[in-house]
Amino acid sequence: MEKLKGSIAIIKCLKEEGVKTIFGFPGGAVIDLYDDLYDSDITHVLVRHEQGAVHAADGFARVTGEVGVALLTSGPGATNGVTAIATAYMDSIPLVILTGQVPTPLIGNDAFQEVDIVGITRPCTKHNYLVSKAEDLVPTIREAFHIARTGRPGPVLIDLPKDIVASMVDFDEKKPIRMQNYQPTYEPHMGQIEKACKEILKAKRPVLYVGGGVILSDSNEELTELANKLKIPVTMTLMGLGGFPGRNDLSMGMLGMHGSYTANMAVAKSDLLIAVGARFDDRVTGRVDAFAPHAKIIHIDIDPTSISKNVAVDIPIVADCKHALIAMNNWFTTCGHNLEEVAATHAPWLETIADWTTKHPMAYLNEGEIIKPQYVVEKLDELTNGDAIITTEVGQNQMWAAQFYKFSKPRRLVTSGGLGTMGYGLPAAIGAKMAFPDAMVIDVAGDGSIQMNIQELATAKQYKCPVKICLLNNNYLGMVRQWQELFYDKRYAATVMEVTPDFVALAEAYGAVGLRATKTSEVESVIKEALSIDNVVLMDFRIAREEGVFPMVPAGKATTEMLLV
Amino acid sequence: MKHTISVLLQNKPGVLSRVTGLFSGRGFNIESLSVAETLDSTISCLTLVTSGDNAIIEQITKQLHKLIDVIKVTDISESEYVEREMVLIRVKAEASTRAEVLRVIDIFRGKVVDVSPKTYTVELTGSASKIQAVIDILRPIGIKEIVRTGTIAMARAPKK
Ligand SMILES: Cc1ncc(C[n+]2csc(CCOP(=O)(O)OP(=O)(O)O)c2C)c(N)n1
Ligand SMILES: [Mg+2]
Numbered sequence: 001m002e003k004l005k006g007s008i009a010i011i012k013c014l015k016e017e018g019v020k021t022i023f024g025f026p027g028g029a030v031i032d033l034y035d036d037l038y039d040s041d042i043t044h045v046l047v048r049h050e051q052g053a054v055h056a057a058d059g060f061a062r063v064t065g066e067v068g069v070a071l072l073t074s075g076p077g078a079t080n081g082v083t084a085i086a087t088a089y090m091d092s093i094p095l096v097i098l099t100g101q102v103p104t105p106l107i108g109n110d111a112f113q114e115v116d117i118v119g120i121t122r123p124c125t126k127h128n129y130l131v132s133k134a135e136d137l138v139p140t141i142r143e144a145f146h147i148a149r150t151g152r153p154g155p156v157l158i159d160l161p162k163d164i165v166a167s168m169v170d171f172d173e174k175k176p177i178r179m180q181n182y183q184p185t186y187e188p189h190m191g192q193i194e195k196a197c198k199e200i201l202k203a204k205r206p207v208l209y210v211g212g213g214v215i216l217s218d219s220n221e222e223l224t225e226l227a228n229k230l231k232i233p234v235t236m237t238l239m240g241l242g243g244f245p246g247r248n249d250l251s252m253g254m255l256g257m258h259g260s261y262t263a264n265m266a267v268a269k270s271d272l273l274i275a276v277g278a279r280f281d282d283r284v285t286g287r288v289d290a291f292a293p294h295a296k297i298i299h300i301d302i303d304p305t306s307i308s309k310n311v312a313v314d315i316p317i318v319a320d321c322k323h324a325l326i327a328m329n330n331w332f333t334t335c336g337h338n339l340e341e342v343a344a345t346h347a348p349w350l351e352t353i354a355d356w357t358t359k360h361p362m363a364y365l366n367e368g369e370i371i372k373p374q375y376v377v378e379k380l381d382e383l384t385n386g387d388a389i390i391t392t393e394v395g396q397n398q399m400w401a402a403q404f405y406k407f408s409k410p411r412r413l414v415t416s417g418g419l420g421t422m423g424y425g426l427p428a429a430i431g432a433k434m435a436f437p438d439a440m441v442i443d444v445a446g447d448g449s450i451q452m453n454i455q456e457l458a459t460a461k462q463y464k465c466p467v468k469i470c471l472l473n474n475n476y477l478g479m480v481r482q483w484q485e486l487f488y489d490k491r492y493a494a495t496v497m498e499v500t501p502d503f504v505a506l507a508e509a510y511g512a513v514g515l516r517a518t519k520t521s522e523v524e525s526v527i528k529e530a531l532s533i534d535n536v537v538l539m540d541f542r543i544a545r546e547e548g549v550f551p552m553v554p555a556g557k558a559t560t561e562m563l564l565v
Numbered sequence: 566m567k568h569t570i571s572v573l574l575q576n577k578p579g580v581l582s583r584v585t586g587l588f589s590g591r592g593f594n595i596e597s598l599s600v601a602e603t604l605d606s607t608i609s610c611l612t613l614v615t616s617g618d619n620a621i622i623e624q625i626t627k628q629l630h631k632l633i634d635v636i637k638v639t640d641i642s643e644s645e646y647v648e649r650e651m652v653l654i655r656v657k658a659e660a661s662t663r664a665e666v667l668r669v670i671d672i673f674r675g676k677v678v679d680v681s682p683k684t685y686t687v688e689l690t691g692s693a694s695k696i697q698a699v700i701d702i703l704r705p706i707g708i709k710e711i712v713r714t715g716t717i718a719m720a721r722a723p724k725k
Binding site: 118122123126127130132181303308309312 | 575578579582586590620624627628631633634635636
């Protein structure tokens with residue numbers, strides 16, 4: 001057993017977990033830890049706002065599948081991180097957030113920069129800790145990483161009182177973690193797998209409904225195998241995009257509020273819905289009783305609370321998606337049925353689906369020289385072969401990115417799905433670029449959202465993180481304006497951005513490059529130029545201001561009640 | 566329908582607020598809640614009475630189980646069980662009502678644990694419905710103050 005200074009022990013624990021990069025912002029309560037980080041070989045990325053630190057760690061985690069780490073000071077540092085912690089929680093992203101805390105004798109005294117961050121983040125973390133004894137420090141950090149990355153992943157916060165970080169603590173060898181009270185179920189129940197597979201054999205109109213669980217469990221290959229083998233059409237949630245190749249013929253794209261006509265119709269008419277790592281969110285189901293009304297439902301999820309929460313399920317399978325899909329694929333391989341024949345029985349269903357797509361493709365009117373945002377995203381897709389890492393802000397920009405970029409691989413779309421946090425995209429892009437310096441990382445942004453964390457341009461610049469920002473500038477809080485246009489008599493209350501900066505000049509003030517396109521014919525050359533510049537680039541696309549996102553299922557309506565272009 | 570749920574959890578600071586926060590955050594209701602240490606002082610037992618249809622109760626038990634500090638969740642009202650609640654009632658006991666109070670308490674097998682010139686403080690144990698019955702009978706006589714522990718419950722031991 002070694003005795004180490006708390007801060008040194010923390011750094012050793014981080015290294016034990018394979019952490020090479022962390023994102024943070026200093027302050028009095030974490031100054032000891034910073035002092036020792038100064039000598040360590042962990043890269044610390046100094047952001048410009050704590051929300052940015054946690055979003056960057058989150059972006060890092062989403063593209064790598066590893067645990068992202070953020071370090072914040074006590075009080076305002078910690079509270080500034082809360083929105084980003086909640087963002088990660090809603091999307092099940094593994095993070096460890098270290099926050100400084102006032103020394104233990106001062107806790108509860110309203111000390112300078114004291115806040116009960118454990119209390120504040122209890123409902124938006126998977127778990128959290130206040131380390132109140134020196135001997136708990138090392139075991140707590142190890143347990144936190146274990147909890148963050150296993151089961152349904154999520155953010156775990158550790159609050160670190162300053163005196164404990166500065167004291168001498170025990171550092172023993174790391175042993176495998178076994179917790180009596182926390183044992184996620186990875187292996188599916190084989191009886192349930194068999195039941196599910198038999199239903200699939202019987203189905204005439206099956207649909208695979210795929211969510212973020214497929215990305216988190218890295219089971220895209222197993223999923224693709226299942227879909228291809230039995231010719232089952234696939235639709236994805238926002239979080240599931242990339243879980244199945246967007247260019248595969250079986251892909252129907254996204255479903256739900258802004259999903260494709262085809263995907264929503266297919267779910268409505270299907271006789272068997274196979275939900276894999278999805279959670280029947282209201283943006284997906286619309287009016288719940290009209291969601292997949294004719295279908296039996298199979299639901300695979302590692303989190304038992306997701307099953308039968310919003311929609312009653314016929315065959316629940318609590319398991320890691322990967323393990324469950326492997327078990328299903330194995331069952332089909334050995335079941336003795338001729339799978340090609342089974343697949344052939346889906347031909348009429350696939351024809352119906354193809355007809356829907358022919359009648360109502362994902363479309364928009366491209367008229368003359370006014371730039372259509374969808375066109376910008378299509379060009380981006382084309383010029384990057386659907387293979388860039390796309391982060392997004394929130395609003396119309398996010399939906400256009402989801403609809404028109406054909407994600408060919410998982411972990412390429414980095415977006416705030418559950419919480420819908422404006423200001424997510426730029427810091428998340430920095431996190432992604434720090435993880436994969438050679439990847440093309442592009443933030444598809446809106447003019448409102450980008451201003452929420454625009455300060456991170458400085459971070460991108462400082463760490464030579466040449467991310468690209470594709471700003472779909474409509475000078476509106478466009479998504480809210482769209483709702484006002486459709487449902488509030490075009491009364492544009494507080495959605496007109498009457499003053500906005502000159503984004504090109506703003507980018508340049510940060511030492512980045514600013515480019516602007518005001519005409520359709522300029523779009524391609526601006527994108528090409530941006531992609532070729534080895535610097536942070538902001539592309540300011542002045543788009544058709546009142547363009548809407550379609551199809552759209554009005555909130556609370558059945559998903560078949562779509563407003564089309 | 567009413568359900569009595571028994572939860573074993575780590576006896577650590579903040580754990581109770583995880584449970585109550587879960588109920589308030591998800592809009593589940595708590596009719597009563599009672600918690601104390603078990604034989605193993607690192608583990609507490611919490612009994613809570615809640616109500617809802619089957620889907621809600623299923624969510625409640627799953628959500629409780631999902632809390633990292635929760636070790637075991639049992640809906641004990643699903644099988645045979647015993648439940649008890651204790652109540653302290655301070656009731657008016659003046660010359661004209663004293664005998665009546667004593668008689669009622671005797672019928673319900675309660676005890677007088679404190680006496681003042683104008684009141685008796687009474688201790689009673691029983692199921693929540695028995696406690697309610699005593700309260701209903703004593704109310705017209707004049708209840709000054711009342712404190713209830715909330716229900717605690719235990720599954721019946723197997724008969725073989
Ligand atoms: C932090 C935060 N505040 C408010 C909202 C509500 N909201 C959702 S979309 C949106 C408009 C976003 O505007 P912009 O970034 O310009 O994107 P656009 O829809 O115009 O593409 C707003 C205000 C939100 N999602 N997040
Ligand atoms: Mg906008």
